[in-house]
Amino acid sequence: MKVGLYPGSFDPITYGHIDIVKRALKIFDKLYILVSVNPHKTNLFSKDERIEMIKRALEGCMDKIEIETSNDLTVKHAKALGATHIVRGLRALTDFEYEFQMTHANRVLDRSVDSIFFMTDNKYSFLSSTSIKEIARFDGDLSTFAPPFIVEKLRNKFNY
Numbered sequence: 001m002k003v004g005l006y007p008g009s010f011d012p013i014t015y016g017h018i019d020i021v022k023r024a025l026k027i028f029d030k031l032y033i034l035v036s037v038n039p040h041k042t043n044l045f046s047k048d049e050r051i052e053m054i055k056r057a058l059e060g061c062m063d064k065i066e067i068e069t070s071n072d073l074t075v076k077h078a079k080a081l082g083a084t085h086i087v088r089g090l091r092a093l094t095d096f097e098y099e100f101q102m103t104h105a106n107r108v109l110d111r112s113v114d115s116i117f118f119m120t121d122n123k124y125s126f127l128s129s130t131s132i133k134e135i136a137r138f139d140g141d142l143s144t145f146a147p148p149f150i151v152e153k154l155r156n157k158f159n160y
């Protein structure tokens with residue numbers, strides 16, 4: 001059984017993340033989604049809210065997905081969960097430099113865990129959780145960026 005691990009903050013999950021999950025599920029039999037819980041990072045949504053949103057957004061494929069949380073090194077989780085690969089998404093060129101550094105750091109930490117990258121659909125290549133929060137703050141149209149129930153949750157956060 002091929003097992004992958006997709007780490008991220010998912011604050012909140014967007015169509016970009018969903019696109020990467022769907023691509024990864026064509027290769028992996030099981031995908032762990034690792035939701036980062038970093039006490040030094042301020043998230044808009046709590047850990048539980050982020051997990052709930054992931055479950056709902058991916059309800060059609062939850063039989064192949066398990067959600068875990070982490071405040072530790074991703075490679076350690078991958079090893080412990082039996083994942084051979086860390087799944088990451090690539091958007092525009094700017095992701096490359098960061099992912100390049102992370103992949104090499106992870107390799108130094110544990111050579112047995114490799115990384116695999118999927119390029120998102122072109123229409124999501126400039127989409128990030130950060131940008132949708134900015135748009136939501138000013139009540140912009142988010143319908144092409146995230147599922148309607150997430151747009152609604154964002155609107156509630158910003159009191160629209």
Ligand code: ADP
Pocket residue numbers: 007008009010011014015016017020087088089090091095119120124125126127128129130
């Ligand atoms: P972000 O706040 O940038 O969305 P995350 O930590 O939630 O960040 O991202 C987790 C992973 O998902 C990273 O590999 C990131 O590159 C990828 N990702 C996020 N948004 C997209 C997107 N629109 N298309 C492809 N990959 C994405």
